[in-house]
Amino acid sequence: MDSFEAQTVVIGAGVVGLACAVALAKTNREVLVLERNYGVGQEVSARNSEVIHAGIYYQPGSLKAELCVTGRKKLVQYCTDHGIAHQLLGKMIVASNAEEKETLQNLMQVGLKNGVDDLVMLSERQAKSMESALECVAALYSPSTGIVDSHGFMLSLQAELEEDDGVISFGSRVVSMIAENNGVCIDIISEDEPATQSRIKAKEVVNCAGLEAVALAHSTEGISAASLPEAFFSKGNYFKLKGKSPFTMLIYPAPVPGGLGTHLVLDLEGKARFGPDVEAADSADVDLEVDPSRVSSFYDSIRRYWPQIDDHILIADYAGLRPKISPLGSHSNDFQILDTSTHGVNGMIHCLGIESPGLTSSLAIADQVVSLLTDKNAQ
Numbered sequence: 615m616d617s618f619e620a621q622t623v624v625i626g627a628g629v630v631g632l633a634c635a636v637a638l639a640k641t642n643r644e645v646l647v648l649e650r651n652y653g654v655g656q657e658v659s660a661r662n663s664e665v666i667h668a669g670i671y672y673q674p675g676s677l678k679a680e681l682c683v684t685g686r687k688k689l690v691q692y693c694t695d696h697g698i699a700h701q702l703l704g705k706m707i708v709a710s711n712a713e714e715k716e717t718l719q720n721l722m723q724v725g726l727k728n729g730v731d732d733l734v735m736l737s738e739r740q741a742k743s744m745e746s747a748l749e750c751v752a753a754l755y756s757p758s759t760g761i762v763d764s765h766g767f768m769l770s771l772q773a774e775l776e777e778d779d780g781v782i783s784f785g786s787r788v789v790s791m792i793a794e795n796n797g798v799c800i801d802i803i804s805e806d807e808p809a810t811q812s813r814i815k816a817k818e819v820v821n822c823a824g825l826e827a828v829a830l831a832h833s834t835e836g837i838s839a840a841s842l843p844e845a846f847f848s849k850g851n852y853f854k855l856k857g858k859s860p861f862t863m864l865i866y867p868a869p870v871p872g873g874l875g876t877h878l879v880l881d882l883e884g885k886a887r888f889g890p891d892v893e894a895a896d897s898a899d900v901d902l903e904v905d906p907s908r909v910s911s912f913y914d915s916i917r918r919y920w921p922q923i924d925d926h927i928l929i930a931d932y933a934g935l936r937p938k939i940s941p942l943g944s945h946s947n948d949f950q951i952l953d954t955s956t957h958g959v960n961g962m963i964h965c966l967g968i969e970s971p972g973l974t975s976s977l978a979i980a981d982q983v984v985s986l987l988t989d990k991n992a993q
Contacts, residue, residue: 616812620646622987623800623816625788625830627651628659629764629976630968631822632771637980638820639778641988646814647780648802650787655768658824659973661902661934663879663890666690666700666760667971670707670725670733671869677949679728682971685978689762692977698766699882705759705864706741708750710918714868718754721869725756732757747860749921759864763882764973791819793836793959818961820983824968825898825937831957831964841957843939843950843966847897850890850936851904853912853928859886860920867919874970876915887931888912894942895935904930939967951979953986963987 624635627649639645651657666686672678693700709715718735725733734755736744741753772782785805792799800814823830828845831837859880867875880886891908909928916923940947950966957964963983972979 616810617815618812619815620644621816622646622818622820623648623814624820624822625800626822626824626827627654627772627782627784628657628822628824629655629768629771629973630824630965630979631820632768632775633976633980634820634822634965634983635780636771636775636778637977637984638987639775639780641984643818645775645778645780646816647775647782648786648788648800649782649784650805652784652805654772654782655765658935658937658969659764659768661932662764662970662973664761664764664881664973665864665879666702666762667974668705668725668730668733668756668759669728669971670721670730670754670756671874672724672728672971673948674724674727677951678971678975681949681975681978681982683729685971685975686758688977689767689974690760693762693767696770698770699763700760701882702758702760703863703880705756705866706736706745706748706750706753707756707866707868708741708748708753708919709868710750712751715752717868718752722754730756730758745861745863745865747920747922748865749919761864761880761882762973788823788830791830791834793834793962795960798834798959798962816961818987819963820987821962821964822968825935827937827964827966827968828939829898831952831966834959834962836959837962838956838958841952842964845898846938846941847895847900848936848938848942848969849893849895849900849902849933851893851908851933852887852889852931853904853909854931855886855888856927856929859884861886865919867915876912878916878920888916888928889931890934891915892942898935898937900935902933902935904933906930936969937967938969949975949979951982951986961987
């Protein structure tokens with residue numbers, strides 16, 4: 615087995631792993647990213663809505679609330695500075711009845727507490743004047759919600775990392791980690807044929823492995839397993855709209871347990887897709903094919919705010935999988951960014967449960983990881 619040393623290792627080259635790697639490299643660390651696939655953002659980061667979230671839905675004081683609001687500002691600025699395609703199209707969260715209207719009013723108060731200070735409550739007439747195809751009794755308007763070319767963002771981060779002498783080792787699967795007094799031993803297997811095994815001795819490790827992050831944390835020898843959450847998974851299916859969308863902004867229903875409801879998202883070309891729905895999954899190896907028969911539930915949900923949608927206008931598109939750390943419907947669904955003070959391993963950070971709004975929050979998550987490692991080194 616080959617072995618070598620590294621200063622800082624980031625596991626996972628999704629959007630959060632890349633953001634962390636770039637931020638760490640800018641502190642003059644030597645950064646190595648281990649990625650089991652042969653390109654950046656091939657898993658969770660490749661299968662999402664590409665939405666820039668404002669920070670409306672999350673419990674005030676939670677990491678999701680704090681990092682989403684801070685991360686949105688940083689992401690928009692980054693995209694502006696680096697020429698990454700993005701648009702702040704705005705979003706309406708719509709109520710179909712009086713009970714949902716009350717839900718929107720509560721959401722507005724949550725958003726204001728989180729620092730989202732541009733929310734506007736719209737009457738039915740005001741909402742329809744902005745989106746004539748819309749059916750609702752009221753809507754909560756978020757002008758700072760948008761969409762982003764997530765792959766372009768990740769490619770920019772990859773280029774920035776490499777400019778700062780960071781390295782990504784593609785086809786490198788982490789199989790185990792052993793905590794030691796002065797670092798962490800990481801055993802990796804190459805995905806090449808024939809497979810080879812190597813060991814890296816790292817002073818710092820940041821686990822951003824997405825779907826495998828919780829399992830990898832639990833498999834670390836020497837860690838306090840009681841400090842770690844369990845892994846849960848949620849599959850979300852998307853259907854795309856044939857033809858032109860009648861909407862110019864994102865349309866979300868009032869949120870449902872386990873998700874934000876079957877919403878309409880536009881891409882940068884103006885094409886519309888709907889989703890995701892919420893489907894419990896037993897593991898990270900679930901089949902990500904979209905079952906076309908699920909389309910009937912999509913029509914039922916969509917007709918609550920777009921009653922004129924034609925039958926047979928939706929086509930199965932793609933599905934994604936969320937790396938959750940709480941069961942579906944649970945209210946305790948925050949991010950967990952665990953450092954030495956939590957699990958007892960020096961120089962190790964675990965980023966767990968980084969589902970939505972992980973893309974929006976990625977640059978703010980990276981800043982927090984750097985701060986945690988820097989504070990520990992200063993002690």
